[in-house]
Amino acid sequence: MKLVSLFDDFLKETVNLNKTRIDLLEASIPALKSFVRESDWKPKVRTFVEQGSWAHETIIRPVDNKEFDADLLVVVDPVEGWTAAEYVESLGRAFSGSKTYEDKTKTWDYCVTITYAGDRKIDLAPCVVGRRWEGSMEVCNRKGGFELTAPVEYTEWMKERNAYSGNNSFRKVTRLVKYLRDIKETFTCPSVLLTTLLGNQIQWFEKGNDAFADVPTTLKTLMGRLDDWLRMYPSRPAVTNPKLPSEDFSQLFGTDEQYSNFRTVIARYRKWIDEAHATEGRQESIKAWQKVFGSEFAKGDLVKVAADGAMESTGNSLVARFLDSTAAHLNGIVDMVRDYGISILPASFARPAHMQTPRWRSVSQPADIAVSAEWRSASHAQVGRPVVAGQMLKPQGGLYFRATLVDGTPVPPEYYVEWRITNTGAVAMSAKAGRGGFEVPNKADGRGETLAYRGIHMAEAFVVRRSDDVLVGLSKPFYVVIE
Missing domain, CATH: 2.60.40 (Immunoglobulin-like)
Incomplete structure (x- = not known):
């Protein structure tokens, strides 16, 4: 079953960044913009551009309750003779020299991060416009020089993909897959790469297609197509930025082993999603979807079901039959973690009897x-x-x-x-x-x-x-x- 209303609840209550934190983010941005404009930072600021998950509206609530990230480009005119490093380092000095931001500032290769502890991190990245040719945009890498970028065009591409789907289902599914990545911890894939891979699976001529009618159906369609595409490439393929052909996101897969693992895991989750979508009966369908997303899915429903189909009211964990009080756990627990992710382990697993307590x-x-x-x-x-x-x-x-x-x-x-x-x-x-x-x-x-x-x-x-x-x-x- 599709359980559309339960997906809506799951997104609102668990996956989406809550409105309070979004309001705090948006409230802090004007002060940051004013600080940059009024500081003695040498580059002339043209404008500021949101980018990444914030601009794409695919930002999710961190699963570990830590800070979420938002990206803001500081678009500036070129400064004659400046290297890429000078843009980043001088912006970092401007913030770290301020009483307001000195304890919140960290300078990285591409950006300056302002951290509001326990809530949010805002990355401000200098972006030089018109240095190569009129209208060209380049981010600054302290270690590698200037790099072409197309943030506005990429965001528009994302919005186009979402418009092809019904009820913003593409955007919502992107959040769900990012949540799946974070909660399972069975694969790594940076958000821009994951977003591009999903976006490549929907085309303009499919607008209004029933395959994208709602969230669970769009999830089934996109994951199925992504799995089919990955099956064609045993070795890591190119994943071109759709708005900047010179940029290949495939390096973000990491090692060949990480790409191979990504293929394997996507195939596994595609199978589970297909099964959940096809399952008849509300209770059985909840079981199947909880296998994919964990017990937070349908947590407000009267019937809570563990990932293996056992009722949670019995108090038995999916892995309970493999656990031993002496920590001599059966080998099968490794297979369970391989299939369901490390989050399936009970909290007590991390405190076996033979573990010593800190002496300090x-x-x-x-x-x-x-x-x-x-x-x-x-x-x-x-x-x-x-x-x-x-x-x-x-x-x-x-x-x-x-x-x-x-x-x-x-x-x-x-x-x-x-x-x-x-x-x-x-x-x-x-x-x-x-x-x-x-x-x-x-x-x-x-x-x-x-x-x-x-x-x-x-x-x-x-x-x-x-x-x-x-x-x-x-x-x-x-x-x-x-x-």
Whole structure:
């Protein structure tokens, strides 16, 4: 069943960015514009242009309740003799030198980010107009120079795609697929690439077509077509910016392995969506759609159904039959995470009995710490490929973990990092390799771990102040899933 009204509720209550936060975003923009215009920043400002998910109206509520991102281009005339880096760095200095924004400012390669903690981040990116030819627009890369861009044209292309569908269903489906990406954590695909891939699946001559009549039908159509298209390309294909042919978004797939994983996961979700769309009966249909989107779908309905079809009122998790109180979980739990994503694990999974508690005194509200990981073929390897939490990995090579502040800034030298590495699963526990204690970095600024035991394991970073040994920051568990 299509359950159109339940999709409307799901979008309003769970997926869409709520109106209060949108109002806060829009209220802060005039002040930022005024600051730039009135500052001593040298470039002459022509205008400001919204871009990205904000401009496309596909922005979604962050699934981790953290800040959402909005992008604003600062369109300026060229300054004679300036490099791309000068535009970005000087704008960063203007904000960081202000009493209002000094604690909110971070300068990146392309933009200056103003962070309103716990709510929103606004990226202001200098965009030089007319430097190459009349009307040309270029964003500024501190490390790579000027790069052509077409933000206004791309936004219009997006609006055209939405107009071809009924009831804004293309825009809504784009939000749903972004939510699916974020909640499942089974694939990576930056929003501009994902949006382009979906937009390429609808054409002007299909306006009014029944295949785009409502949200669930549009979802079925677009995911089916995307899967069919991906099947034609075992290797990563070009994904051209529809309004700037010189720009290829395919590099955003990451590695060949990440592209291959993307193909596999889209095929899986296409199958689930087709099944849910075809399922008869309200209760059974809710079960099928919850398999796709999790228990938040139809959460206000009288009948709540877990992803495997078991009633949630029984209190049994989909993965309960694989869990063991000693953390010697059955191997089948790995397959469940592969199919449903890491979010299927109960909260108690992250606190097995053999895990040690922190020994430090703690501030009342420790700061969030970000953990990133990179797969390397051997411990002496200097380069590798990025890995996301919950990604399926083979038992070979190892991971190099690094802890930073949430904005990517290194941990300051007056603090030190310790790691809690915890293994679970029957294989690790039978080998007496559950670990769960605290360990110091064994690399220059991180920790290396080999991949050996089938199961779901965790890496956590704890940041401690050197002067008094007080815990001031900690990360969420970074889940490592080994086949």
